[in-house]
Amino acid sequence: MPSIRNKLGAAATGTLLTLGLALAPTAPAAAAADDTLRSAARGTGVRIGTAIDMTALAEDATYREIAGREFNTVTPENVMKWEAVEPTRGTYNWAPADQLVDFARSHGQKVRGHTLVWHSQNPSWLTEDAFTPAQLRRLLRQHILDEVGHFRGRIWAWDVANEVFNEDGTPRDTIWLRALGPGYIADAFRWAHQADPKAKLFLNDYNVEWLSPKSDAYYNLIIQLRRQGVPVHGFGMQGHLALQYGLPTTVLENVQRFDALGVQTAFTEVDIRMQLPADPIKVAAQAEGFGLLLRACLLVRNCVSYTVWGFTDKYSWVPGVFQGEGSATPYTEDYQPKPAYYTLRDTLRLAS
């Protein structure tokens, strides 16, 4: 599907400006046609997504309605993680994740699978027992083959390896690195590819949206993996930003360098938290941050999706994890769209 972002060159700013002006006097019909995020995203080549909280989806009709209406890709916030799918060794619980995949199918949404190898949210039987390296390797292989195999053909993209580097670009110390060495990452991608050859396979992390030692580490890893013929197809930047640290300035340059490698990119878990209480200037800065990441995605060729980590403050993970912070999503707790919502929609409209 040809889109404006494929044509962006030196005249990019002028083109967007002209387009913006052309769209400015919105005819009622045109406004109605793209009054959701997903309809505004049509024709941009970028899917707009959200993480889904399965309890909220089951219990909250407004949540369900907005999730189905506004987004064309979804990510399970927790239910595909290892501790959720295999709480007891050898006993799988696919039911909540299957429900998510069914919801997505019935709403014309693609699914981002999240996540296969990680240091966090692993079952205690896995982390507390003293397995040998050979046993751990077999367990990881089986986990990936079973999970990717279970969803084969129904997952658009998998976050295969999550958060594998430290801030300084050194490999993160995890049970996997300790037992198996850095080669576990290549193995994980090979196993995932074997189980579902059509799924797009991603690396994923936070604090990698801008130029830094950590994003350098991913850049170099992708070059190395591809040289070895490892099936890595994409780089996911989570996008968990916090206003008090300022908005990053080198996002576009960073996305462009991955784009130039020929891998897909995606913003996979965007939320922009602030120190509470929220006020109008923070809310405006937040909208700017959501727009900044989306623009970077729309300005390159191979950025395929932009996912928010929850669309409403009602169920956001932020207040439970970051003391005194919150208000990180595009809708308030009572489902009022914030400026961030309108910035996302207007930015998508400019590119469609």
Ligand code: XIL
């Ligand atoms: C978070 C979920 O939002 C929480 O509900 C859960 O308690 C912990 O994990 N990076 C990731 C996500 O890749 O899986 C994390 O999700 C947020 C940080």
